[in-house]
Amino acid sequence: MLVAVSWQVAVDGPLLGVDRWTRHAVREGRHGLHSTLLNHLGAALSDLGGSVPAIPVLLAGGALAAWRSYRAGVRRWWSPVAVAVLTAGLIPLLVVPAKAWFARPGPFGVPLAPDQWGWYPSGHTATATLSYGVAALLVGRTLGARARWRLDAAAALLAAGVGLGLVWSDYHWLLDVVASWCLGALVLWALVRWLPHGRPRSAPDSPSDRA
Structure with missing residues (x-):
């Protein structure tokens, strides 16, 4: 889906009609409801x-996971900190070059200034999806299944809320947000697949074990 959306943005394809339709519908709904509360909520979710706060939450999640792993006697207990730091550095490396290459104008259609990045993909959505998602993944690996599910659900709701808040506030096209959700999901899938499972440090062999 990420490839298809990116291709349509690059060639100004017919799929971008979804963006225009969604923006028109959201603007009509916003003007019809005329709710200051919803407008403030959309801006707050976007923030x-x-x-x-996304990167500090990511780093704090890595630190908490490392501390819990250390207390549990896990080998390479420090690895969650490394994953969190690398993720924080990966976000701009994934988003900024894409913004510069696609150079997509925002919903208001104002041409980009020479020193301005484009709107595609959404940096705020990518930052939220990866920061909260990776933090939940790292901490969740140190918890039980039920707590892990709750953390994952909270991270997903935050990522969804940020994206919807951006669209509601007319800060981004819908496909900008969808692309960043897809990008974040790919990175999280890779981490779930390849991140090594922590194991407790081996205790010294007892005499009976050596017999």
């Missing part, structure tokens, strides 16, 4: 995708 959750900023580097602050």
Whole structure:
């Protein structure tokens, strides 16, 4: 889906009609409801995708997971910190070059300034999806199944809320947000698949074990 959406954005394809239809529908709904509360909520949700607070939450999740792993006697207990730091550095490496290459104008259609990045994909959505998702993944690996499910659900709701808040507030096209959700999901899938499972440190062999 990420490839298809990116291709349509690159060639200004017919799929972008979804963006225009969605923006028109959201604008009509916003004007019809005329709710200050919803408008403030949309802006607040959008702000959750900023580097602050998302990156501090990511790093704190890595630190908490490392501390819990250390207490549990896990080999390479420090690896969650490394994963969190690498994820924080990976986000701009994935988003900024894509924004510069696609150079997509925002919903208001104002041409980009020479020193301005484009709107595709959504940086706030990617930051939220990866920061909250990876934090939940790292901490969840140190918890039971029920707590892990709750953390994953909370991270998914935050990522969804940020994206919807951006669309509601007319900060981004819908496909900008969808692309970043897909990008974040791919990175999280890779981490779930390839991140090694922590194991407790082996205790010294007892005499009976050596017999």
